[in-house]
Amino acid sequence: MSDNPTGFVADRFAIIEVIVGMANALDAKDWRALRSCLAPELEVDYSEFRGQPPSRLSAEAYVESRKQGLGNLKTLHLSTNHQVTLAGDEAVCVSAYRIYRLDPCGEPGNNRLDSAGHYRHRLVRIGGAWKVRQIAQTVVLLEGNRGIHGAFR
Numbered sequence: 001m002s003d004n005p006t007g008f009v010a011d012r013f014a015i016i017e018v019i020v021g022m023a024n025a026l027d028a029k030d031w032r033a034l035r036s037c038l039a040p041e042l043e044v045d046y047s048e049f050r051g052q053p054p055s056r057l058s059a060e061a062y063v064e065s066r067k068q069g070l071g072n073l074k075t076l077h078l079s080t081n082h083q084v085t086l087a088g089d090e091a092v093c094v095s096a097y098r099i100y101r102l103d104p105c106g107e108p109g110n111n112r113l114d115s116a117g118h119y120r121h122r123l124v125r126i127g128g129a130w131k132v133r134q135i136a137q138t139v140v141l142l143e144g145n146r147g148i149h150g151a152f153r
Contacts, residue, residue, distance in 0.1 A: 011130070012084045015093050015123055018130050023077035023097075026070060035063050039124055039133035048139040049115065050151045069150035076100040079119070089125035094118060097137075103148040113144035 018037050025034035038059035045054035057065075081096040097119055103111040122134035146152040 008086060011086055015084050015091050015130050016082045019093055019095060019121055020079050023079045026077050027075050031063050031067060035059055037132055039131040043134045045136040049137055074102040074104055091123045093121045101149060106148055110145050111148060113146055113148050115139055116141040
């Protein structure tokens, strides 16, 4: 916690709004809203989900990768259990997630990919607004057809 509890509560609220805003933007396919949550450059680690090494990329490249991976799917990203740690203009938000992915054109019974686990988002305050600069995902549950997700095609 911080020396200023009111400031901590306001920052915590703003940080959780960014994390939940990302989830909602992905579900709505609102790529502009997704971009607004991100720092200009980010580090991502989806190695447990995709088997790819961590990487650094621009916010625009990140958004484009989400378009490619999720664009044709119906999704529901749930985000909960947010634990926020602040250090000046930097923050970490650890949370639990559950993601449902459905290919509406796929064969019933083989058209879903569901996952659950934890995210660790690192954020930085830029121009008074919190922006995500690092994302690390751990996987507790992964079930269904990986082939429906663009990252596996």
